[in-house]
Amino acid sequence: xxxxxATLGRDSRLRPxxxxxxxxxxxxxxxxxxxxxxxxxxxxxxxxxxxxxxxRWIDDLLRLSLARLEAPLWLxxxxxxxxxxxxxxxxWNNELIASRETAELRAESLQMGAxxxxxxxxxxxxxxxxxxxxxxxxxxxxxxxxxxxxxxALAAYLWAWAENQVLVAVKTIPLGQQAGQSMLFxxxxxxxxxxxxxxxxxxxxxxxxxxxxxxxxxxxxGQYSRLFRS
Numbered sequence: 044x045x046x047x048x049a050t051l052g053r054d055s056r057l058r059p060x061x062x063x064x065x066x067x068x069x070x071x072x073x074x075x076x077x078x079x080x081x082x083x084x085x086x087x088x089x090x091x092x093x094x095x096x097x098x099r100w101i102d103d104l105l106r107l108s109l110a111r112l113e114a115p116l117w118l119x120x121x122x123x124x125x126x127x128x129x130x131x132x133x134x135w136n137n138e139l140i141a142s143r144e145t146a147e148l149r150a151e152s153l154q155m156g157a158x159x160x161x162x163x164x165x166x167x168x169x170x171x172x173x174x175x176x177x178x179x180x181x182x183x184x185x186x187x188x189x190x191x192x193x194x195x196a197l198a199a200y201l202w203a204w205a206e207n208q209v210l211v212a213v214k215t216i217p218l219g220q221q222a223g224q225s226m227l228f229x230x231x232x233x234x235x236x237x238x239x240x241x242x243x244x245x246x247x248x249x250x251x252x253x254x255x256x257x258x259x260x261x262x263x264x265g266q267y268s269r270l271f272r273s
Contacts, residue, residue, distance in 0.1 A: 062189035065166075066182060067199035069206065073158040073178065078151045079211040079271035081260035086215045087269075088259065094222045097212035101205060101226070102233050104256055106240070109204065112142055112251040113179060114197060114241035121183035121193055129172060132180070139177035144257035147264055147273035156181045163188075197238055205230050215270065 069076060082100065085091045091100050116139050123131035143149035155178035160170035163181075168188040171181060179200065186196030206227060213223040263273060 059189065059191045059195070063186070063191045063195055063199040066185060066189070066191075066196075067203040067206075069203070069210070071159075072162060073155045075155060075203065075207050076210070077271060078155075078207070078273040079215070079263075080148065080151070080208070080273055081145075081256055081263055082208055082211045083215055083269055083271045084259040084263035084266055085255075086212070087266060088262070090255070090259070091212065091216070093216065094212075094218055094226060097209075097216065097218070098226050098229060101208045101212075102230065104208075104253060105201065105205060105230070105233050105237050108251040108253040108256065109201065110237035110240040111244065112249055113139070114201065114237060115244045115249050116142065117179045117183050117197060117200060118193070118241055120180040121187060121196065124171070124184045124187040125193075132171065132184070133173045136171070136173050136177050136180040139179050140175065142251075144253075145260040145264070148260055151273045152177045152179070159185065194238055194242065197241065198234060201234050201237060205234065211271065 065071065082091065082097075085100060086097075091097050116135055120132055120135040120139065123129075123135055140149065140152060143152055153175045156176035159178060159181040160176050163170045163185060166185070166189070168185060170176070171184040173180070182200050183196070186193075186199075191199070209223045209226050209230075212218055212226070213220065218226075260273065263269065263271075
């Protein structure tokens, strides 16, 4: 085999992997580190107080909420973008925005979406032609533009969410770094199960009733002392 051909083949295999790692990186300058999605209030209220309760909180949100609403909407935004269907992409983008239960969650999604839109030209990608842009929809569009496999891209999106939640617990409870890594490793199975659920749900079965998560998010708006914006 020509060494040049081997290099080109390796490059074509690795580029999508490197792209998905970059999108999922906590160093991506979209501001995700500033948000806890209500977990900070759950800790302040004593609902989450150690590694076990943090693990259960994150796992429940992943399997019972994200897997049944946000992730399926993400997939629909990805598919619409892959087809070049701007109207359908705008529809699912609007659904993602409407699914945010509180003012803080909505502000988080829109701020991170706007930051991602500003970043995309540096990655050689045009920002999606919708305003305002939900972060989840922007991530899906970026994944299409970078040629990332659909389920691999969703896995990266959910991994970034889970990693940020674990880091909130590590900083706020607080927990040690080793405990945080153990929590992330234990979430592997739930991440795979969440993706398996998301890819099979029809439109008329989408929905989430994460009442406690919405409650603590709303209460966080008035929390006196806090590290995070949500």
